[in-house]
Amino acid sequence: MNTATTPNPALLQQLKDILPEEAILTAKEDLHPYECDGLTAYRHLPLAVVLPTTTEQVQLILKTCSRLKVPVVARGAGTGLSGGALPHEGGIVLSLARFKQILEIDTANLHARVQPGVRNLAISQAVDHLGLFYAPDPSSQIACSIGGNVAENSGGVHCLKYGLTVHNILEIQLVTIDGELMTIGNDRQDTPGYDLLALLTGSEGMLGVVVEVLVRLTVKPDTVQVLMADFAAVNDAGDAVAAIISKGIIPAGLEMMDNPAIRAAEDFIHAGYPIDANAILLCELDGTEDEVSEQVARVSAILKNHRAGTIHIAKTAAERARLWAGRKAAFPAVGRISPDYYCMDGTIPRKHLAHVLNKINDYSQQYGLGVANVFHAGDGNLHPLILYDANRTGELEKAERFGADILELCVKVGGSITGEHGVGHEKLDSMCVQFGEAELEVFHAVKRAFDPDELLNPGKAVPTLHRCAELGAMHVHHGQLSHPELPRF
Amino acid sequence: MIADNDITSTLQEQVVAGIAANQPLTIIGGGSKAFYGNETQGTALHVSPHTGVMAYEPSELCITARAGTRLQDIEALLAANGQKLAFEPPCFSATSTIGGVVAAGLSGPARPWAGSVRDHVLGVKLITGYGKVASFGGQVMKNVAGYDISRLITGSMGTLGVILEVSLKVMPRPVTELTLALEMPSEEAFELTTTMRRSTFPLSATCYFDGCLYLRLSGVPSHVFASHRKIGGEAINNADEFWLALRNQTHEFFQQYDRPLWRLSFPPATNVISRLEGNSLVEWGGSQRWVYTNIPVNLIRNIAHKGDGHATVYRGSLPGVNPFHPLADNLRNVQQRLKQALDPHGIFNPGRMYKDW
Numbered sequence: 014m015n016t017a018t019t020p021n022p023a024l025l026q027q028l029k030d031i032l033p034e035e036a037i038l039t040a041k042e043d044l045h046p047y048e049c050d051g052l053t054a055y056r057h058l059p060l061a062v063v064l065p066t067t068t069e070q071v072q073l074i075l076k077t078c079s080r081l082k083v084p085v086v087a088r089g090a091g092t093g094l095s096g097g098a099l100p101h102e103g104g105i106v107l108s109l110a111r112f113k114q115i116l117e118i119d120t121a122n123l124h125a126r127v128q129p130g131v132r133n134l135a136i137s138q139a140v141d142h143l144g145l146f147y148a149p150d151p152s153s154q155i156a157c158s159i160g161g162n163v164a165e166n167s168g169g170v171h172c173l174k175y176g177l178t179v180h181n182i183l184e185i186q187l188v189t190i191d192g193e194l195m196t197i198g199n200d201r202q203d204t205p206g207y208d209l210l211a212l213l214t215g216s217e218g219m220l221g222v223v224v225e226v227l228v229r230l231t232v233k234p235d236t237v238q239v240l241m242a243d244f245a246a247v248n249d250a251g252d253a254v255a256a257i258i259s260k261g262i263i264p265a266g267l268e269m270m271d272n273p274a275i276r277a278a279e280d281f282i283h284a285g286y287p288i289d290a291n292a293i294l295l296c297e298l299d300g301t302e303d304e305v306s307e308q309v310a311r312v313s314a315i316l317k318n319h320r321a322g323t324i325h326i327a328k329t330a331a332e333r334a335r336l337w338a339g340r341k342a343a344f345p346a347v348g349r350i351s352p353d354y355y356c357m358d359g360t361i362p363r364k365h366l367a368h369v370l371n372k373i374n375d376y377s378q379q380y381g382l383g384v385a386n387v388f389h390a391g392d393g394n395l396h397p398l399i400l401y402d403a404n405r406t407g408e409l410e411k412a413e414r415f416g417a418d419i420l421e422l423c424v425k426v427g428g429s430i431t432g433e434h435g436v437g438h439e440k441l442d443s444m445c446v447q448f449g450e451a452e453l454e455v456f457h458a459v460k461r462a463f464d465p466d467e468l469l470n471p472g473k474a475v476p477t478l479h480r481c482a483e484l485g486a487m488h489v490h491h492g493q494l495s496h497p498e499l500p501r502f
Numbered sequence: 503m504i505a506d507n508d509i510t511s512t513l514q515e516q517v518v519a520g521i522a523a524n525q526p527l528t529i530i531g532g533g534s535k536a537f538y539g540n541e542t543q544g545t546a547l548h549v550s551p552h553t554g555v556m557a558y559e560p561s562e563l564c565i566t567a568r569a570g571t572r573l574q575d576i577e578a579l580l581a582a583n584g585q586k587l588a589f590e591p592p593c594f595s596a597t598s599t600i601g602g603v604v605a606a607g608l609s610g611p612a613r614p615w616a617g618s619v620r621d622h623v624l625g626v627k628l629i630t631g632y633g634k635v636a637s638f639g640g641q642v643m644k645n646v647a648g649y650d651i652s653r654l655i656t657g658s659m660g661t662l663g664v665i666l667e668v669s670l671k672v673m674p675r676p677v678t679e680l681t682l683a684l685e686m687p688s689e690e691a692f693e694l695t696t697t698m699r700r701s702t703f704p705l706s707a708t709c710y711f712d713g714c715l716y717l718r719l720s721g722v723p724s725h726v727f728a729s730h731r732k733i734g735g736e737a738i739n740n741a742d743e744f745w746l747a748l749r750n751q752t753h754e755f756f757q758q759y760d761r762p763l764w765r766l767s768f769p770p771a772t773n774v775i776s777r778l779e780g781n782s783l784v785e786w787g788g789s790q791r792w793v794y795t796n797i798p799v800n801l802i803r804n805i806a807h808k809g810d811g812h813a814t815v816y817r818g819s820l821p822g823v824n825p826f827h828p829l830a831d832n833l834r835n836v837q838q839r840l841k842q843a844l845d846p847h848g849i850f851n852p853g854r855m856y857k858d859w
């Protein structure tokens with residue numbers, strides 16, 4: 014058999030005792046589909062991929078790995094954008110892809126119990142006829158899994174009003190590295206003890222493997238309206254966003270795209286976007302008929318006050334869907350105009366929008382790489398898409414440096430290096446910009462409490478103090494080292 | 503005016519001294535919730551002088567304040583800008599601090615609709631169990647860098663660190679609010695709230711007490727008035743006072759001290775439980791049930807357990823009884839390990855939540 018690295022005979026033998034042969038992949042050609050996630054710049058082959066179908070199997074697999082000290086990387090649909098599901102060369106990939114069942118839909122308590130491999134959109138589809146939906150809607154929702162959403166605390170265009178994954182899940186079943194199954198959270202409004210559900214949401218597969226999720230279902234609003242406004246000046250669009258929110262209006266979605274993103278999306282989807290505008294805002298308002306028409310009038314007035322050109326109100330459900338389709342397909346659309354693109358995910362206080370966009374354009378000139386900006390403007394979450402060509406030597410590295418500069422800028426204005434895509438493998442160095450020794454110490458302590466041998470997704474999400482110290486030595490700000498207190502190795 | 507007073511270095515010195523001497527600390531905000539949970543033995547660490555609003559811009563929907571800042575001062579500041587803490591934390595006394603609000607993690611009448619304290623916590627600055635000052639989260643709505651320590655701290659009763667600063671999401675106040683009172687038996691009230699959960703009525707609080715169901719509607723005028731017409735019933739006067747009295751437990755129901763006050767927490771669509779009727783009050787669309795009772799502890803926890811719920815001794819001490827519902831073994835173990843990892847010297851409010859850690 015042609016395996017990736019030295020096979021571990023004891024491991025393979027014990028896995029065979031737990032799983033049928035076809036649920037253990039070791040041949041190189043079978044492992045290739047698992048070598049990376051949505052961030053394709055980084056690839057490793059694991060020792061093996063396992064595809065369990067039951068919680069008991071997951072428990073036994075983790076027990077075995079724990080005993081043999083083999084690293085484990087959980088994997089949902091592999092759409093992650095930070096290399097979170099990037100395999101470990103000396104470990105196995107634990108795929109949850111076969112956990113595909115919706116186990117229960119409870120219309121009295123408004124929840125659904127689902128397995129982690131269920132696709133995000135499949136939940137809303139399953140409850141649509143009941144007048145319900147699952148609110149967080151990442152653009153990848155046709156593909157990404159609910160387990161991956163929990164691990165990343167994913168967001169979507171509707172999170173401004175309805176919250177992130179952490180606000181929309183009630184309970185998870187978690188298997189820890191020693192094979193213990195525990196129930197975390199519940200279908201009540203609080204829980205005794207520490208809020209481990211919040212801690213585990215967004216923990217990137219570092220603390221345990223999610224084998225079941227109880228999600229909150231939301232009642233569909235009576236009416237939805239979508240407005241599109243175009244702007245000649247990006248600053249005006251940014252100010253309009255802040256103005257809408259400070260007037261006490263919380264739209265269901267409030268998204269912005271700049272000119273390169275508008276052009277790419279229009280070319281791909283033909284959504285009817287104005288290709289000469291320097292920015293568009295898409296604003297969704299939902300509620301009862303009266304409520305929505307009142308809000309449409311107020312938002313239109315605010316947009317006009319901020320020098321919007323045309324304000325277009327979608328007349329039909331089909332038109333509404335088309336306006337959103339352009340936004341939701343922005344990443345693949347950009348993929349058509351550039352051989353490669355690198356998707357960033359910083360967050361900033363809304364008021365700094367115009368400043369940050371101007372700076373990103375400066376960097377773009379400086380690095381000689383194009384950039385298209387789409388973002389969840391309502392909650393200040395930017396997705397600059399850096400355009401590059403991996404076949405040209407040095408361009409990937411240039412794109413990465415450009416990206417790191419953007420994230421550093423986000424931190425400088427009071428924001429964060431990641432709003433929803435996670436740190437994964439990709440943003441370890443940027444973590445050193447956002448956090449110092451005192452915070453990293455706490456993160457490592459949390460990890461120790463769950464996984465003392467560091468077998469779950471090792472080397473991801475939280476950098477070592479050593480790494481940050483080394484980076485600090487290379488990275489001198491205004492003549493000052495980032496971590497002058499740490500010894501240099 | 504909120505005084506701008508930074509005592510970080512004093513607090514940090516006390517923590518560092520506590521670590522060096524293995525001397526536990528009892529963290530005190532306003533002391534207004536001292537009745538809740540276990541007593542702890544330790545040197546008092548007073549956070550209330552640590553006050554000031556670090557950042558507040560209404561359009562950012564976020565306020566950042568030092569932990570000792572009084573809750574009532576923050577609420578007044580927000581109200582002056584047409585905003586509020588949507589989770590409506592109880593303010594048991596004028597001295598209640600915002601750090602205590604986050605540490606205790608208690609939410610008020612709006613909780614099921616508006617979210618809990620932790621749903622609104624965006625960031626915290628702490629003195630850690632290693633004696634260092636560390637910042638987690640921030641002032642932005644979305645932030646997944648590192649583990650979510652800010653939300654873990656929420657409701658941890660000061661057992662994982664000293665909160666120095668908190669950033670909270672704030673929300674606009676509703677334009678219109680009215681409260682309907684509908685007299686009906688408890689089964690009917692249960693039916694009605696269950697049906698309403700599937701509707702788009704702008705419900706923002708419920709209370710069932712003394713044969714009457716109170717429903718608060720919040721939103722734009724058209725929606726609120728149309729909903730009133732559909733539901734029927736009379737709008738009560740002094741609705742704000744009514745909900746405030748529930749929230750701060752100055753309502754007559756909460757003025758009884760002869761028996762322990764239990765707080766039971768259930769899934770929303772849990773039927774009326776006859777053993778818990780009588781001297782009770784139900785909030786949160788059925789999720790939060792307050793009961794004065796002398797039913798033995800084991801029995802009441804069993805009743806809770808059968809209904810997929812849990813039971814807390816909210817007030818009044820029962821010898822030998824931990825006020826918080828016991829945890830499953832594996833969950834207790836992992837929480838204890840977490841406590842040990844974050845507070846390796848065991849100095850922060852030991853035993854405040856669970857006696858052995």
Ligand SMILES: Cc1cc2nc3c(=O)[nH]c(=O)nc-3n(C[C@H](O)[C@H](O)[C@H](O)COP(=O)(O)OP(=O)(O)OC[C@H]3O[C@@H](n4cnc5c(N)ncnc54)[C@H](O)[C@@H]3O)c2cc1C
Nearest residue numbers: 089090091092093097151152158160161164167168218223
């Ligand atoms: C085109 C495109 C658009 C996107 N748009 C958005 C968006 O709008 N918003 C957004 O938030 N994200 C977005 N993403 C990112 C991605 O889809 C999300 O992060 C998603 O939640 C990942 O889910 P997944 O099932 O693919 O997880 P994977 O990529 O398989 O894994 C992600 C991480 O979760 C861990 N993990 C997966 N399953 C489990 C489990 N059961 N238990 C424990 N850990 C687990 C993995 O170890 C890994 O660290 C987008 C991605 C693409 C490609």
